[in-house]
Structure formats: C-alpha cells, structure tokens
Amino acid sequence: MDFLRPTTWQEALAAKADQPGAVPVQGGTDVMVEINFGVRRPPALLDLTRVAELREWSMTGGLCRVGAGVPYAAVIAELGGPLPGLAQAARTVGSPQIRNRGTVGGNLGAASPAGDSHPPLLAAGAVVEVESRERGVRMIPAAEFYLGVKRAALEPDELIRAVHVPPATGPQYFSKVGTRNAMVIAVCSFAIALHPRERRVGTGLGSAAPTPRRALEAEELLAAELDWDAPLDPALLRRFGELCARAAAPIDDVRGTAAYRVHAIGVMARRTLTWAWTDHLEKRAA
Amino acid sequence: MRVTFTVNGRQESADDVWEGESLLYVLRERLGLPGSKNACEQGECGSCTVYLDGVPVCACLVAAGQAEGRQVRTVEGLADGDRLDPVQEAFVECGAVQCGFCTPGLLVQAHDLLERCPRPSDAEIREALAGNLCRCTGYEKILDAVRLAASRKEHR
Secondary structure (H helix, E strand, O other): OOEEEEOOOHHHHHHHHHOOOOOOOOOOOHHHHHHOOOOOOEEEEEEEOOOHHHHOHHHHHHEEEEEOOOEEEOOOOOOOOOHHEEEEEEEOOOOOEEEEEEHHHHHHHHOOOOOOOOOOOOOHHEEEEEEEOOOOOEEEHHHHHHEOOOOOOOOOOOOOEEEEEEEOOOEEEEEEEEOOOOOOOEEEEEEEEEEOOOOOOEEEEEOOOOOOOOOOOHHHHHHHHHHOOOOOHHHHHHHHHHHHHHOOOOOOOEEEEEEHHHHHHHHHHHHHHHHHHHHHHHHOOO | OOOOEEEEEEEEEEOOOOOEEHHHHHHHHHHHOOOOOOOOOOOOOOOEEEEOOEEEEEEEHHHHHHHHHEEEHHHHHHOOEEOOOOOHHHHHHHHOOOOOOOHHHHHHHHHHHHHOOOOOOHHHHHHHHHOOOOOOOOOHHHHHHHHHHHHHHOOO
C-alpha cells in the first residue's frame, strides 16, 4: 500500500490521476474502519488533511462554499447561521471525537444512504464541486450525485473539493430516528428547507432508499397548494406526509423494517414541516 | 514507512509502519504507550481517545501517516510528573474507575471538556462523554467525577 501526502490541491489531483485506485482519506471515520476490519485494502491512501484549503469555508457568489475537509465540529460551531439544516444534522453525527474528524466531503465520498449530511444538502439544493486534473471542475447537483448504495457520481480520477450550499432564507429542520440520542446510524432521517422567496419547500430523505433522495411529488404538492401567508392546512400537511412516505423505498435490515421506515418518514415530514411553518409564521409576525 | 511525531512533548519515530496502520497501533505497539486502549477499532467506544493537535480524536481512526509532524497527547501525558490531573484524581476518588479499560479515553475526553467548558451542565457532560462506552460503572460515578474535577479546577 502507498501512503500519499499531497500538500496542495494540484498535488492531490495529480496523485488521484496517476493512481485512480487511491482512496482519499480525511477524518478516517469511514475509511479507517474498513481498513481496520480488513474489508478494504486499497492500493493507496490519499491523505487530504495536509491540503489546508479543504478545511476552509467561505461565502462565494451568494453561496456558502464548504471545503471537503471541513469537519462536522466546524459546521456546528460556524455554519449554524447560514446552513442550519446541515448544522443540525452534523450535531447528530457520532460522538464529539467523530465530529472532530468526520467531514461533509467524506460523507459525500462514502455516499452511504444513511449519511447524515445528505438530506439537508438535498433539501437546501446543494451542488458538489468535483475536479480532476484532466477535465477540470464539474458541478454536480446533490440530487444527481448519489447513484446507488455507496456509489457517487465521481470518476476514478476525481476528488471532491467543496460543496456549495445556498444560505438559508427560511427555516430548516433535520430529524433522525435512532435507538438513542448519540452514536447511532440513522434508522431513517428527513430534512426540510423552506425557501420563502421562491415559494418552494425542499426535502431530503435519508436511509430510506438505495440513495438519499428528495420527495419530489411532495415538493410539487406544496409548491402548488401551500398558502405562505396562512396557518398550515391540516389536510395539506397530511398529504405532504403521505407523499414523503411514498417517496421512500427502504429495505428491512438490522436497524429497522421497511414498513417502519416508511411510517417514520411520514411522521418526520409532518413534524419538520410543522416546526418550520411555526418559525415561518413567527418570523412574519415579528 | 517511517512516521515521526511529537507524543506528550517528546519527538518519537516509528519505523516499518504499514501504510494502513492506525495511530493507535503505533502508540501501543511501537512506542510502548498502552494507555490508549484498543477495543472496537471503529470509533464506537472512545477508549482510544487522544488529543491530535489539541483536538480529541479516536486514535483507531487516524491513519498513522496522518499523524506525521503532528502533536499527540495521550492519557500518559495528562499528569504533571507525579501530580495527577484533577480529572484523574477525581476519577480515583469517586470510584469512577472499575476495570479501567474505558478510563483513559474518558479521562482525555473529560479533560478536554473542562478545558473548553469549566462549569459544564450535566447535559454537557453527557454529550461530551456520549462516545465513550463503559460496561462497569453505570456512568453515575463518572458524572460525579467530572463534576468534582470541575469544582476543583475552578478553585485552583
């Protein structure tokens, strides 16, 4: 096995181009588990922690650009204002030790359907910035990024550089079902983002289908029928929950049954929309 | 490969380190620092918690090569010579140490909590220690120990 230690982004791209089998590693919270258990023996580890720019975030062109190496702890401490949904999700990841190391970029690269950052990125309308030495930068909308279980739309010579997330213009919530409050992989999860200027609501389902996904019919329902100046219509709320549940395509596994996950997605959809709507109306009244 | 980093203030090197090896393995098996315990190897139990550049991490999930040139502080580096850190004293006095396997990780994590948050609420203690599993104490004595250490540190 090789251990590659680029110190600049250009060196990192060159290393990945020359050795496409190299596995990028940041916090190691996924990759090292697989290596420790002998599940994976990559030809090389590509350590990205020396590429300082990956640990930075900035507001660029009206979007929040979060470097692939920004740990969850920094998302929680610094990005709760512009990216409340992502920050809430980050607070539910693992333990403090894991949040100190694990990164949004790593979560994207692993592309697990249960990754906690995916639902809020989908709900907010994030775009993933990837790059290769040969073909340069590609901007991939989060909704097109996840291709299958642990399979992302990354070419072998590409690395994730950052994720671009529109800062919140309305309330955002993340909700997760687990057997305790800490250290759990989601049984299933749900994120919602209100976009009041566009009169639109974004959704994201986690651990409820082969990939993280949006509940598109549910979003269309609200785009067509939601009255942004009125209290939430209970019938509309119920139909929203049903359509979100219908967007799920889960499996039975050790963490929960498919039937339970479908049910829970509906419940979380109704709850998060209710919380967000309460905030929305309070803000209007203030 | 050779990996060189600072451990508890001393520069250390390890040779013939396998590229997939964890920092935890290097600490325990190559540098003779067995304080950090090897239990789950998947970041679930917290018993291998060490400071890496001042930030608590699970040493089992840090690739050894990632520690190159960095600063590591293990449970062996918490005491000041023969004088235990207040967190260590409090764990002994409160009966928060039973079999002792989880203790090093809990000590490092509790030490970090009190550095950042000198007067933590119970909820803050519970959240800080949520990634450190103990199968003996029932956790109540650990909570007592962190509260005691916090009050002592405040009065120092």
